[in-house]
Amino acid sequence: MDASNAKAIWKQGIDHEVTFWRAWLNGRGGEFAEDFARRMDPTLPVARHLNRVLHHVTAPEIRVLDVGAGPLTAVGKRYRRRPVTITAVDPLADLYDDLLREAGVEPPVRTTWCHGELLLERFNPASFHLVYSQNALDHSYDPVAVIEQMVALTQPGHYVVLEHRRNEGENEQYHGLHQWNFDMVHGHFVIWNAQGRTNMTERLSDRATVHCRYVPRAKWLNIQIRVRVIPR
Numbered sequence: 001m002d003a004s005n006a007k008a009i010w011k012q013g014i015d016h017e018v019t020f021w022r023a024w025l026n027g028r029g030g031e032f033a034e035d036f037a038r039r040m041d042p043t044l045p046v047a048r049h050l051n052r053v054l055h056h057v058t059a060p061e062i063r064v065l066d067v068g069a070g071p072l073t074a075v076g077k078r079y080r081r082r083p084v085t086i087t088a089v090d091p092l093a094d095l096y097d098d099l100l101r102e103a104g105v106e107p108p109v110r111t112t113w114c115h116g117e118l119l120l121e122r123f124n125p126a127s128f129h130l131v132y133s134q135n136a137l138d139h140s141y142d143p144v145a146v147i148e149q150m151v152a153l154t155q156p157g158h159y160v161v162l163e164h165r166r167n168e169g170e171n172e173q174y175h176g177l178h179q180w181n182f183d184m185v186h187g188h189f190v191i192w193n194a195q196g197r198t199n200m201t202e203r204l205s206d207r208a209t210v211h212c213r214y215v216p217r218a219k220w221l222n223i224q225i226r227v228r229v230i231p232r
């Protein structure tokens with residue numbers, strides 16, 4: 001997969017993404033007003049389906065990294081009675097700051113700048129209990145590199161969780177930032193486009209176990225990657 005060409009195409013898609021979020025913030029979510037309200041709620045509990053990946057975190061403070069968070073992270077801010085410390089990053093964070101100011105919206109968690117491809121330049125390995133991304137990595141220019149770094153940032157024994165629509169590049173006809181398809185093939189997590197194909201389940205097999213689930217009604221692919229504890 002040619003990452004430099006992918007980055008050039010990525011840059012051309014930025015305006016499309018910013019236009020979407022400007023309308024969404026100015027309209028307080030528009031037809032997705034409930035989603036907007038949930039994201040603005042500082043007491044929002046973590047979504048129930050994430051309980052399984054958080055229940056064995058014993059630390060008093062649960063640390064979550066949301067990659068490609070957009071202007072308002074969708075991650076819940078509390079887990080049972082414990083606070084969740086969310087670090088939200090996005091390569092368009094500076095542009096989102098302008099949009100938030102313009103729309104008069106003060107986010108409960110401020111998204112800060114980082115490309116998913118540069119995570120290890122900003123954060124130390126094994127810093128988070130959950131490294132999460134929703135509907136974002138198929139918008140990146142090198143999703144394989146992003147996921148490898150997400151795995152490195154996750155504490156052994158804990159999880160990377162990815163929630164994306166299946167084959168979104170194809171669905172969106174590669175419009176805007178959509179360059180990639182995330183798919184489940186014979187139970188394996190596969191990333192593909194016309195330039196190539198990477199079996200992520202095999203690629204990560206030396207350090208993590210990948211579990212894929214497809215929810216047909218929502219056309220949603222849920223991928224849980226458990227980072228292995230390497231015995232000393």
Ligand SMILES: C[S@@+](CC[C@H](N)C(=O)[O-])C[C@H]1O[C@@H](n2cnc3c(N)ncnc32)[C@H](O)[C@@H]1O
Binds near residue numbers: 070074117141146
């Ligand atoms: C459809 S939005 C989803 C935002 C948020 N995760 C949500 O579910 O609302 C896609 C996001 O992916 C971000 N993105 C694009 N390229 C990225 C990259 N290289 N690394 C991380 N995020 C990226 C975009 O800037 C955008 O905010």
